[in-house]
Amino acid sequence: MKSTLEQQAALRLMGIGVRTTNQEEAGQSGRIPALWTRYFQLEGVEASKAQAQDDFIYGVYTDYETDASGAYTAFIGRTYDLDLSITTGTAAPADMQQIVVPGSMYRVFETRRGRVPQVVIEAWQDIWAYYETAAEQRAYSGDFERYDKNAFQDGEAVVRIYIAIKS
Numbered sequence: 001m002k003s004t005l006e007q008q009a010a011l012r013l014m015g016i017g018v019r020t021t022n023q024e025e026a027g028q029s030g031r032i033p034a035l036w037t038r039y040f041q042l043e044g045v046e047a048s049k050a051q052a053q054d055d056f057i058y059g060v061y062t063d064y065e066t067d068a069s070g071a072y073t074a075f076i077g078r079t080y081d082l083d084l085s086i087t088t089g090t091a092a093p094a095d096m097q098q099i100v101v102p103g104s105m106y107r108v109f110e111t112r113r114g115r116v117p118q119v120v121i122e123a124w125q126d127i128w129a130y131y132e133t134a135a136e137q138r139a140y141s142g143d144f145e146r147y148d149k150n151a152f153q154d155g156e157a158v159v160r161i162y163i164a165i166k167s
Contacts, residue, residue: 001126003109008162011101011144013058015039015077022068032074033117039076042095053079057152059120059145060101067140068128075099101142106162115155120145123161131163139164 016039020031039057060075077099109127111119131138146160 003107006106006108008106010103013077014080014096014098017073017075019073021071055149057147057149062142064140104164107165109161111159113156113158116157137166139166
């Protein structure tokens with residue numbers, strides 16, 4: 001899997017999140033698949049309230065308790081220019097939250113073309129293996145997957161995974 005280094009500005013996202021661990025996600029009690037289902041159910045509500053900046057959906061991992069072995073918040077959302085209450089005069093829909101992923105230097109991994117979630121699971125296995133021996137260290141400040149909304153469900157997805165690294 002190829003990777004590059006990229007400096008990224010902060011991302012302002014609106015969506016939904018859940019607290020979980022990699023251990024939970026490896027078993028039957030994983031919360032992330034249900035989070036995706038719920039996100040797609042709420043997406044129509046989100047779109048009616050504000051205009052997204054791009055055609056990407058972001059899967060974010062943030063608020064790490066420690067590192068990849070601790071608890072973290074998984075969040076799914078879209079980018080927006082400003083706080084929704086400022087741009088529309090209304091609050092975000094009751095089921096939605098707004099977060100900011102901090103700007104950082106990122107190691108960006110690109111998956112092979114294929115079906116989501118298979119290519120994403122394979123990519124995360126490669127990423128974990130990469131960081132077992134890499135000289136650079138993860139920052140655990142906020143990592144994210146970037147999905148092209150238009151190619152998400154056609155079996156031809158290419159996902160970019162951004163891992164925040166220490167300077």
